[in-house]
Amino acid sequence: MDRDAQIDWLIQELTTVRRALDEALQENTRLKERIHELECQQKKDSHNSGLPPSSDRFARRPRSGRERSGKRPGGQSGHQGRSLLQRHDPDQIVVHRPMQCEHCSCDLRLTPARPTARRQVLDLPSHPLQVTEHQVQQVACPECGALCRADFPVGVRAPVQYGPSLQALAVYLSQVQLLPYARVSQVLEDLFGHRLSVASIEGFVIRAHQSLEPVEEALKEALITQDVVNQDETGLYVQGKRHWVHVVSTPQLTHYAHHPKRGREALQAIGIASRLQGLSVHDGWSSYWAYGKGHALCNVHHLRELTFFAEEEHQLWASEMKVLLLLMRELVAQAKARGWNAFAEPMQVVLMEHYQQILEQGYQSVPAPPLARSGKRGKSKQHPARNLLDRLRIHADAVLAFVRDFRVPFDNNLAERDLRMLKVQQKISGCFRSVQGADAFCRLRSYVSTMRKQGHRLLTALETVLAGAPLFPSFS
Structure with missing residues (x-):
């Protein structure tokens, strides 16, 4: 082989080796990213992500997101306790008197006595079902x-x-x-x-x-006119198929409805979210953005994600943003205690500027993804922290809605608490055997939750329902 041929062969081999090396480096980078992604998934639990507590791993006990209060467990000094008090109108009085003198054995049955002490026992009646017979008479x-x-x-x-x-x-x-x-x-x-x-x-x-049909219709109309409502949804199984339960609630009202769909089709069919006249608090599900006259995002979701980036990836901006959101929550609580309805405009500007500064710091520490190579479709995948930064920037007004208007809650915990018992029902029963059973459950739970929030005795309220004249909750 002559010299030129050897050089051409070496150049060809070198090109092949370089191509193989580039492919190996790319595969190595891809595998490192995948390993990092899997490690991040393994580190996530209920305290630093949206995972439920039931999914927490046994090998790790997640830390609670609540700050220590410094108080000892149990009743606190100055709290108003509840004692078991005697009643003035007992159902039954049993008199106990001495029959003979314990000193000389004299008969005391006819001797006048006077009461000296009384004690009461609260217990269930021992009588079985009470049977009332109604007899109709006729008179000539x-x-x-x-x-x-x-x-x-x-x-x-x-x-x-x-x-x-x-x-x-x-x-x-x-x-x-x-x-x-x-x-x-x-x-x-x-x-x-x-x-x-x-x-x-x-x-x-x-x-x-x-x-309860007229009560539900009145409840839906009342929720439509509320200034602020909380919304959320969760899975529900009906006849073995996945449905979605949608909740719309306030501190005084609750409405549940299920639908085979999760998005706009369901919200249109239920007929509350699509006609909302006030602000909607939610977790960012895309369908909610289309309805309502304003939006507020659940900041507890943001705190969990910030906790992950701060603890596991040691990102300083995440720690500072978490501290800022918690500080804002505390400032709002203090202002509410003083009777304020909102912060003055200069205070809002200062908080917003601090918020934007932390976002800029975050963008500097989390680089943007490289531009997509020619021939590849779509955008390059970016770091999850940058996704969070984009959400906090684009929806800043919804994130900080609780700062501008004190009627808006910091989080969406109200709706999540209202949905919790439905998950308990699913764990007990598995699924509903009929659509009618799911409809009845949602309507009855709407009524029960609303009446409980308003301080009514549930058994008394249900008696009026079964008697055919249901007690309506207050919609004012």
Whole structure:
């Protein structure tokens, strides 16, 4: 082989080696990024991400996001306690008097006595179900001889039936305390010595669902006109298929509805979010941005993500942003305690400038992704921290809505708390066997949650529902 041929061969081999080296370096970079991504996933739990506490790994105990108060556990000094007090109108009085003198054995049964002390015992009645028989009589008119017959009370329609109190208790146990129908029947038999059939309990639930239809319509109209509402959604299984429960709530009102879809189609069908006249607090789900006259994002989600970047990746800007958001929350709480409705404009400007400075610091420390190579479609994947920075910058008004208007909460915990019992129901029962059962559950839980928020006794309220004249909550 001559000299020129050897040089050409060496150049060709060198080119092949360089190409292979470039491919190996690219693959090595890709694998490093993948390893880093998997390590980050492994480090995430409920305190630094949106993962639920049930997904936390056993090998690690996550730290709570709450700051230590410095107080000892238990009742604090100066708190108003609750003691068991005697009642002035006991249902039964049992008198105990001495029958003979303990010194000389003299008979004291006819000797006048005077009360010296009293004690009360609060207990359940030992009597089983109370059976009330209604008898209708007829009377012959002495003037014309016509037979006049009395009428049964309203609601007494069958030869034998269950009263509204027992029906309300059955509905309460199944829809509020989430007991399956068979266990509700067993509980009632243990308590009252009478076993209700599963079909009877299901009938009570259906009757309550039908009775509450006008209440639900009034509740939806009331939520539409609220100045600030919280929204969220969670998965629900109906007949083995995934549905979504959407909640719209305030500190006084709650509405649940399920739908096979999660996005705009569901919100349009439910008919609350699509007609909102006030501000919506949510977690950033894209469908919520299309409705309402303003938006506020849940900052607890941001705190968790900032915690991850601060603790696991040691990013200074994340630590400073977390401190700033918590400081803002504390300042708002103090201002509310003084009776303020909002900060003065200069105060808002100072806080916003500090917020923007930390964002700029974050953009400098988290580089932008390289431009996509020619021939590749779409944008280059950027660092998750930069995604968070973009969200905090683009939606700054929604992030800091709680600073401008004190009616807006710092987070979306209200809606998340309202959804929590639905997840408990799913863990107990797995899924709903019928769409009608899911509809009834959502409507009844809407009513129960609203009445509980407003301080009503649930059993009393459910009695009015089963009697056919439901007690309406306050919508003012």
